[in-house]
Amino acid sequence: MEILFYGIINSISxxxxxxxxxxxxxxxxxxxxxHGALYVFAGFLTWIILNKLGLPYPLAILLxxxxxxxxxxxxxxxxxxxxxxMEMSEVIAxxxxxxxxxEGFRWAGFKGMTYTLPPFFKGSVQILGVPIDYQRxxxxxxxxxxxxxxxxxxxxTRMGLALRGIAQDERAAMMLGIDSDFAATIAMGIGCALxxxxxxxxxxxxxxxxxxxxxxxxxxxxxxxVGGLGSWGGAVIASFVIGFAxxxxxxxxxxxxxxxxxxxxxxxxLIIRPSGFFGRQKELEExx
Amino acid sequence: MIEARDLMVFYENMIAVNNVTLHCDxxxxxxxxxxxxxxxxxxxxxxxxxxLDIQRKERMRGGERVTVFSKITYAGKDISLMKPHERARExxxxxxxxxxIFPESSVLENLKIGAxxxxxxxxxxxxxYVFSLFPTLDRLKDRQGGFLSGGEQQMLAIGRSLMAQPKLxxxxxxxxxxxxxxxKDVIRVIKEIRRDRRISIIVTEQxxxxxxxxxxxxxxxxxxxxxxxxxxxxxxxxxxxKAAYFGV
Numbered sequence: 001m002e003i004l005f006y007g008i009i010n011s012i013s014x015x016x017x018x019x020x021x022x023x024x025x026x027x028x029x030x031x032x033x034x035h036g037a038l039y040v041f042a043g044f045l046t047w048i049i050l051n052k053l054g055l056p057y058p059l060a061i062l063l064x065x066x067x068x069x070x071x072x073x074x075x076x077x078x079x080x081x082x083x084x085x086m087e088m089s090e091v092i093a094x095x096x097x098x099x100x101x102x103e104g105f106r107w108a109g110f111k112g113m114t115y116t117l118p119p120f121f122k123g124s125v126q127i128l129g130v131p132i133d134y135q136r137x138x139x140x141x142x143x144x145x146x147x148x149x150x151x152x153x154x155x156x157t158r159m160g161l162a163l164r165g166i167a168q169d170e171r172a173a174m175m176l177g178i179d180s181d182f183a184a185t186i187a188m189g190i191g192c193a194l195x196x197x198x199x200x201x202x203x204x205x206x207x208x209x210x211x212x213x214x215x216x217x218x219x220x221x222x223x224x225x226v227g228g229l230g231s232w233g234g235a236v237i238a239s240f241v242i243g244f245a246x247x248x249x250x251x252x253x254x255x256x257x258x259x260x261x262x263x264x265x266x267x268x269x270l271i272i273r274p275s276g277f278f279g280r281q282k283e284l285e286e287x288x
Numbered sequence: 289m290i291e292a293r294d295l296m297v298f299y300e301n302m303i304a305v306n307n308v309t310l311h312c313d314x315x316x317x318x319x320x321x322x323x324x325x326x327x328x329x330x331x332x333x334x335x336x337x338x339x340l341d342i343q344r345k346e347r348m349r350g351g352e353r354v355t356v357f358s359k360i361t362y363a364g365k366d367i368s369l370m371k372p373h374e375r376a377r378e379x380x381x382x383x384x385x386x387x388x389i390f391p392e393s394s395v396l397e398n399l400k401i402g403a404x405x406x407x408x409x410x411x412x413x414x415x416x417y418v419f420s421l422f423p424t425l426d427r428l429k430d431r432q433g434g435f436l437s438g439g440e441q442q443m444l445a446i447g448r449s450l451m452a453q454p455k456l457x458x459x460x461x462x463x464x465x466x467x468x469x470x471x472k473d474v475i476r477v478i479k480e481i482r483r484d485r486r487i488s489i490i491v492t493e494q495x496x497x498x499x500x501x502x503x504x505x506x507x508x509x510x511x512x513x514x515x516x517x518x519x520x521x522x523x524x525x526x527x528x529x530k531a532a533y534f535g536v
Contacts, residue, residue: 085349155397164397171388174376175382175388176376176448176451177373178404
């Protein structure tokens with residue numbers, strides 16, 4: 001029972017971490033290696049606004065998310081638009097930016113275990129004999145809500161539909177009047193806001209540490225590689241596969257092996273099926 | 289409506305479009321005919337501005353050097369340097385070769401993505417119009433674009449372009465790979481679109497015979513140059529053209 005509940009929570013946490021990454025990649029084919037840095041950025045920013053400026057918690061979260069989105073948009077407009085299409089440059093540029101952000105925080109003195117965000121609600125409940133704190137329930141609720149909101153956004157709004165068009169065939173979308181650079185910037189903004197959202201939802205469960213940036217990036221990449229890069233459905237399924245694999249590893253082997261599971265998942269996927277296990281796009285192309 | 293003077297496009301040192309001048313009046317259907325690699329698609333890319341995007345991407349990658357000389361006036365404005373999405377906003381919509389349907393989106397969603405530039409009322413009105421033109425699409429509304437047949441995809445591509453509220457519709461080889469009976473449908477629809485929506489249309493095709501009865505004016509491209517031009521009927525009676533493009 002415990003494994004089931006914590007597996008679900010862990011899986012949804014992974015999905016939250018990976019969602020922004022897969023969204024950006026799916027729409028603009030940019031592997032955003034600064035994703036983890038944006039996660040930590042949002043965490044520290046929330047902490048700063050909360051503790052140094054003394055603003056209320058919800059407002060701090062909102063401000064941090066807006067700042068993450070803006071930072072993402074600035075990165076997209078200032079850097080990525082100029083190098084789009086050159087994959088190696090995109091990886092190097094985003095990774096460099098990510099490291100700069102993370103090490104910038106370290107340089108500014110944000111290290112150690114002293115930085116924590118308060119949970120949204122304190123306390124815990126017993127569900128079928130398993131104690132679960134409210135924050136973890138919030139993870140599940142908000143995770144599902146974010147997924148649903150994104151699904152609706154890309155199906156019902158003009159901008160969301162335009163992003164779907166760009167994701168599938170950039171030039172065909174351009175012919176219909178959709179500005180691909182603008183769409184890439186919007187996608188990057190949303191992706192980074194999602195990284196920030198994952199941070200404010202997940203960080204109250206532990207400390208804000210610089211290393212989380214690198215871990216989140218690896219988790220996000222693992223989920224996306226296993227699920228098929230750019231495929232949302234695949235990413236969600238993959239988070240459940242990896243999420244449960246991690247929890248089982250923690251329960252039956254050793255807790256330290258969590259990261260190994262993610263890395264192993266990347267390796268195995270790349271050896272067996274490099275396009276990912278749940279990517280639908282390739283399949284379709286083969287049929288037509 | 290649109291006037292393109294002295295268009296020149298080079299891919300590296302190969303000339304793709306050589307000194308072509310093309311003209312399309314309000315409400316006209318203009319045909320551009322030519323064999324493979326005559327420069328039809330490149331010409332469409334120049335008119336729609338896609339060539340500028342190709343040029344930019346190739347330059348960023350350090351790939352092929354694309355050189356474009358163009359002077360295009362559209363509705364009295366010089367649009368030679370306008371980006372493709374800005375031209376689309378002005379009403380120049382390209383319905384590309386090989387259709388380029390969004391394969392993972394349903395038919396309805398393809399059309400909705402097409403309506404990016406349309407207002408809510410326009411989108412609704414055009415959607416009804418597209419379904420009245422192509423009842424098949426109405427029936428297949430929820431099918432994924434990638435699973436449609438070639439003819440259905442072509443209908444969808446035309447419908448999607450219409451959703452973008454074109455004033456000048458560029459149809460690049462709309463008959464490519466279609467059965468003769470479906471070709472006839474598409475031709476009929478092109479005529480209907482012009483009649484119902486007062487849209488100017490430039491259509492390219494390899495094989496002129498099915499298209500030439502509906503065009504007002506036609507150009508014939510060979511190796512990038514416009515070797516002949518004239519009213520549709522005149523061209524049809526020209527013996528050289530007959531031999532080369534009608535398969536007589």
